[in-house]
C-alpha cells in the first residue's frame with residue numbers, strides 16, 4: 353500500500369517512511385505525487401494543523417493523504433514553542449534556536465527543565481473519512497547541545513530514561529520511542545482496521 357505524506361520536510365518524510373515500511377506501507381511525498389504547495393497552518397492545535405495539511409493535499413491530489421504536525425513543548429516556556437516550533441526558528445536556523453531555548457531554561461537554575469515532543473497525525477480521504485492519532489514523548493531540555501542525528505530540536509531534548517539527547521540516537525532508536533513513531537504506529541493500526549471495515553478494498 354502507498355500513502356502520500358503531506359509534508360515538505362525531508363527529515364519527517366524519511367522518519368515516517370522508516371516507521372511505516374515494516375508495516376507494509378510505502379510513503380511518498382506530496383511533491384512525488386506531483387504537487388508542490390505549502391498549506392497555511394493557521395489552526396489552534398497540532399491536530400487542527402495536521403488536518404489542514406492533509407485536507408489541502410487531498411484536494412490537490414484526489415487521493416488519501418496523511419500529515420504530521422509536531423513540535424516541542426517546554427514547561428519553562430508555558431508549553432511553547434508548541435505549534436509555533438517551526439516559526440519560532442524562522443530563518444536563524446535550529447542551532448541558534450536550540451541555544452535560545454537552553455538560555456531560557458538555564459535562566460532559572462534548579463527550575464523545571466521538563467519538555468515533550470508532540471505529534472498529531474491526520475489522514476483524510478477524498479470521500480470525507482478521516483483518521484486522527486497523537487503521539488508524545490516526555491523528556492527534558494539538556495544542559496548541552498549534542499548529537500548529529502535527527503533534526504530540529506533533537507540536540508537539546510533528552511528523552512525520559514535516557515542520559516543523552518535524541519540527536520545521539522540513530523533513526524531506528526529514535527523511531528522506537530519518538531512522538532512520531534508512536535503516532536504513526538497507532539495510525540497504521542487504525543488504517544488497517546479502517547480498511548477491514550471497508551471490505552479490504554485498496555484505498556491508498
Ligand code: ITT
Nearest residue numbers: 359360361420421422423424437438503504505506
Ligand atoms: P511540514 O509542515 O511541511 O510537514 P514542518 O517542518 O513545517 O514541515 P511542522 O509544521 O510540523 O513541520 O513543524 C514542526 C517543527 O517542530 C519542525 O520543523 C521541527 O523544528 C520541530 N520538530 C518536529 N518533530 C521533531 C523531531 O522529531 N525532532 C526535532 N524537532 C522536531
